[in-house]
Amino acid sequence: MIDRNDVEHVARLTRLALTEAELERMRVELNSILAHLDTLRAVDTEGVEPTAHAVDVVNVMREDEVEPCLPQAAMLANAPDRSGELFRVPRIIEE
Amino acid sequence: MIHQPIHALADAYRRGELMPTAVAEAYLGRIDAVDGRVRAYLTVVRDQALAAARESERRWRAGTPLGPLDGAPIALKDVLCTRGVRTTAGSKILDTFVPPYDATVVERLRTAGAVILGKTNLDEFAMGSSTEHSGFHPTRNPWDLTRVPGGSSGGSAAAVAAGMAAGGFGTDTGGSIRQPAAFCGVVGMKPTYGRVSRYGVVALASSLDQVGPFAQDVTDAAYLLGAIAGHDRRDATSIDAPVPDYTAELPKGVAGLTLGLPDEYFIDGMDPDVERAVRAAIDVLKGLGARIESVSLPSTRHALAAYYVILPAEASSNLARYDGVKFGLRVPARDLVEMESRTRAAGFGAEVKRRIMLGTYALSAGYYEAYYGKAQSVRTLVRREFAAAFAKVDLIVAPTTPNVAFKLGEKEDQLSMYLNDVFTIPGNLSGITGVSVPCGFSVSGLPIGLQVLGRPLDEARALRAAYAYEQATSWHTRHPDLP
Numbered sequence: 001m002i003d004r005n006d007v008e009h010v011a012r013l014t015r016l017a018l019t020e021a022e023l024e025r026m027r028v029e030l031n032s033i034l035a036h037l038d039t040l041r042a043v044d045t046e047g048v049e050p051t052a053h054a055v056d057v058v059n060v061m062r063e064d065e066v067e068p069c070l071p072q073a074a075m076l077a078n079a080p081d082r083s084g085e086l087f088r089v090p091r092i093i094e095e
Numbered sequence: 096m097i098h099q100p101i102h103a104l105a106d107a108y109r110r111g112e113l114m115p116t117a118v119a120e121a122y123l124g125r126i127d128a129v130d131g132r133v134r135a136y137l138t139v140v141r142d143q144a145l146a147a148a149r150e151s152e153r154r155w156r157a158g159t160p161l162g163p164l165d166g167a168p169i170a171l172k173d174v175l176c177t178r179g180v181r182t183t184a185g186s187k188i189l190d191t192f193v194p195p196y197d198a199t200v201v202e203r204l205r206t207a208g209a210v211i212l213g214k215t216n217l218d219e220f221a222m223g224s225s226t227e228h229s230g231f232h233p234t235r236n237p238w239d240l241t242r243v244p245g246g247s248s249g250g251s252a253a254a255v256a257a258g259m260a261a262g263g264f265g266t267d268t269g270g271s272i273r274q275p276a277a278f279c280g281v282v283g284m285k286p287t288y289g290r291v292s293r294y295g296v297v298a299l300a301s302s303l304d305q306v307g308p309f310a311q312d313v314t315d316a317a318y319l320l321g322a323i324a325g326h327d328r329r330d331a332t333s334i335d336a337p338v339p340d341y342t343a344e345l346p347k348g349v350a351g352l353t354l355g356l357p358d359e360y361f362i363d364g365m366d367p368d369v370e371r372a373v374r375a376a377i378d379v380l381k382g383l384g385a386r387i388e389s390v391s392l393p394s395t396r397h398a399l400a401a402y403y404v405i406l407p408a409e410a411s412s413n414l415a416r417y418d419g420v421k422f423g424l425r426v427p428a429r430d431l432v433e434m435e436s437r438t439r440a441a442g443f444g445a446e447v448k449r450r451i452m453l454g455t456y457a458l459s460a461g462y463y464e465a466y467y468g469k470a471q472s473v474r475t476l477v478r479r480e481f482a483a484a485f486a487k488v489d490l491i492v493a494p495t496t497p498n499v500a501f502k503l504g505e506k507e508d509q510l511s512m513y514l515n516d517v518f519t520i521p522g523n524l525s526g527i528t529g530v531s532v533p534c535g536f537s538v539s540g541l542p543i544g545l546q547v548l549g550r551p552l553d554e555a556r557a558l559r560a561a562y563a564y565e566q567a568t569s570w571h572t573r574h575p576d577l578p
Contacts, residue, residue, distance in 0.1 A: 002456070014411060014455040016419065016448055016576070017436035026452055028511065033403065033453060036510055040400050040469050043476070050471030051478055053302050055551075056287040060331040074195035078213020080425035087420050092431045 001031055096121050097127030097258040098574050100311040101167040101318060104261060108166055115155065115166030119148035119210050122168040126212070128257045129577055134234050135244075135254040136175050138181055144168070147210045150181065154208065157259075163318045165208030170260035171254045173214040174221060175201050175306070176295040184297040185229040185247075186419050187218040188424045188442025198295025200264065200306050200323045201328070212260055219444045221271055221299045223247050224515040227503055228446050233415045235503070236278060237575040238541055242500040245275030245515075246311070252279040255309045257577055262319050263309040268299045269402055270374045270496075270519025272307045273531040276493035277544025280533045280573065282310040282561070284320060285519075287551045288526035289334035291320075297424025300409035301332075301358075303523045309314035312571050313532060313562040317341035336552060344415075344555045345562040350384030355488035359395040360518055372535035372543040376564060380492065383563050390484040390491060392468060394476040398521045402475070403513060404470035405455050409453030415443065421551035424440045451511070478525040485527075485550045490560050495519055495531040495544030510546065518546060528554050532561040533570040542570075 004037040007027045011018050018026065072085060096104070096118050102426055107113035123141055130136055151166035160166070171177065174184050178201075183189045197205070204211065204506025218228040226234040234249045236242040237257035244253040252275035255263045265272045267285035275281025284307045291306045293509035298304060308319035321342070326335040356377065361370060385450025419425035419438035426441050428434040443451070457466035484491060496515060506512040522529045527548055534545035545564065549557035565571055 006456070007452070010452050010456050010459065013459065014451050015432065015435040015439050016205065016443075017433070017440040018448070022267075022448070027448065029449060030453060032455065033449075033509060037400050037404055037457075037466065040397060040404070040473060041465075043394075043397050043469070043473055045469060045472035045476070046474040050468060050476050051524075052471060054478070054524070055334065056330065057289075057332055062328065069283070071193050075421075076107075077195065078192055078422035080419055086431040089420055090429060090431050090434050095180075 002027065002034065097125050097310070099261070101138045101261050101315045102163060104167060105163045105165070108160065115148040115151040115210060116145065119144050119168055120383060122212055122260065129257050129259060130298060132235065132240055132291065133237055133253050133257050133259070134328055135215050135257065135259055136213045136233050137183060137185070137216050137231055137250070137252040139468055140180055140211060140410035144210050144212050151208050151210060161206070164204070164322050166210060168210045168212050168261045169204065170212055170215045170251050170254040170263040171201065172217055172251050172265040173295040174217065174266055176297070177201055177211070177214065177263060180214065181261055182214065182297070183230070184221070185219045185231065186442065186444070186447070188232040190424065192422050194295070196295060196424045199292035199327045199439040201295065203323050215254055215263065217250055219282055219447050220297065220410070221247040221266055222410070222446050222450055223270060224270070224274060224512055225506065226250060226275070228444060232445055232496070234489060236500045237259050237577050238280065239500065241500050242541070243278070245278030245500060247271040249275045251309050252276055252281055252283065255279070255311060256575060258574065261311065262315055264306060265309060266296060266299070266304055266306050267523065268303045269406065269523050271517040272309065273495050273519050273529055273546060274516060276309055276531040278500040278542065280542030280570070282313055282316045282530065282532050282571070284308055284316050285522060285528060286320060286324060286532040286555070287334070287528045289332050290528070290552065290554065291323050292330040294327055294331045298413040300406045301413060302409060303406065309338055313558055313565050314342060314345065316530065317345060317558050323509070324444065334552070339555050341555055341558055344559045345558055348383060349380055349560050349563045352490065353386045354380060354560070355390035355491040356387055356486050357390050357392045357395070357491060357493055360493035362497060365494070366499055366537065368537035369494050369496070369498060369543050376534040376545045377492055379567050380560065380564055388488055390488055392480045392484060392521065395521055396481055397473050398477050398524055399513060399517050400522060401470040401473035402520045404466045405474065407450040407454030408458050408467050409454070411451045411458065414447070448569040474524045475520050481521070481525045481527055490557060491548040493546045493548065495546040499537045499539070499541035499543060527551055528557055530557050530561050532565055534564070535570060
């Protein structure tokens, strides 16, 4: 069972400003879903390797060559706020 | 010209009986007439579509078409990035996002001469099975407007079923192509993981996502898949294997093929109409010369739980990028953390928040092994069982879904919604290919899908069996009554 503190902790980790009502609903819903997911505990997976990927991928290498990329203006065009060539964000470090 | 498959349109273009501009105009007119009720599209690109159609028409008149898709009016799920055209992933957080580039799939479709009509609706970030949970509006099933089209690619499925596109594309992470195809009575295919590039596709769960076609018949599905499949150096998980001509083997039939029938895909609580239709379809395949053999996939009953650990885990990581900095919504605030937290709270819908929370929890310190590690081991069991089954049989046949399309608002409880994908999820966990083909109707007149699953990269054989079945039946010639 996860409690209200767990829910608030996870919401902080994942940067979601949830309302009081949302936090409470999330607690109830997550417990209900986790109860179902806990059925996995009964599966015998002793010695079974995990699968991260359906295809056995190894690192894919290419030559380290400079290639054309999208222009800076195109990449900045969707920014909610910018300053010249930069993405602008609220202050991070206190004065 | 509405409800004509793409290969029939191409034949008509070749003979000069029809031309792409008139066809594009007819489809845009059909969208005007019908989409106010179905609401399959989020964005229609009328001018661009007509410009592309005029280009196509010039090529057909000059006798230099680019191939079978030249002049084909198609719809794209709004997770496929389109240069200069808003791409929302069905989320308010991307309401104003205009990609500066095309997804590889989109680039290949343009190269093939396809006429893109617009971008279709989906459950927000492809999280859902009904297309009710779009950040914009729900889409309705063309066969019964009180019911859902399935999801998450419900917009593309509904558009093809309602004659608002000749073909379409979606993504399938846990059944999001096959399930809406079944609900809407069209063909829908999930290719092998890695067969189609994911470059430029808004990511949900990167180890499961795959792009695939919706089509009016199996021949069109083969053409549409052929146009997008193949290696792409911009996607490190794309498989470097040759792309066969998927139409070449279609007429070979099923005589001599062994089809596996998994007991685990006929469960208590499934709609008796679905079971009846699927068993009748298997009899048709038997009558065409296929051998039917029972196979066992016992971990099927754990696949759903494993999926609902793996998917939220990967999604919570992928969706971390929506932070109000580089693109998308921003809710201003005094400091960075507050800005990010308010932006994400305002931009994401309830189901997205739920899955982000669940995934973050499952990956957090102290719970990683119990949930994520365990789910990945169960994923190995699912893969092994498919491999063992495919050592005995050529293909596996099963229902696509346990039920027909449900009513809007009927599945308020998440777990009952998740159960919709119980027969499609194992295919994603194991990375194999699968196609859903129409195999009948319920007593209430709703479409039912037969699922044909194949070995990795064996799309050609799955399509061949689906084609043999389709040619022996007439389900694909029926259309919803939607004037």
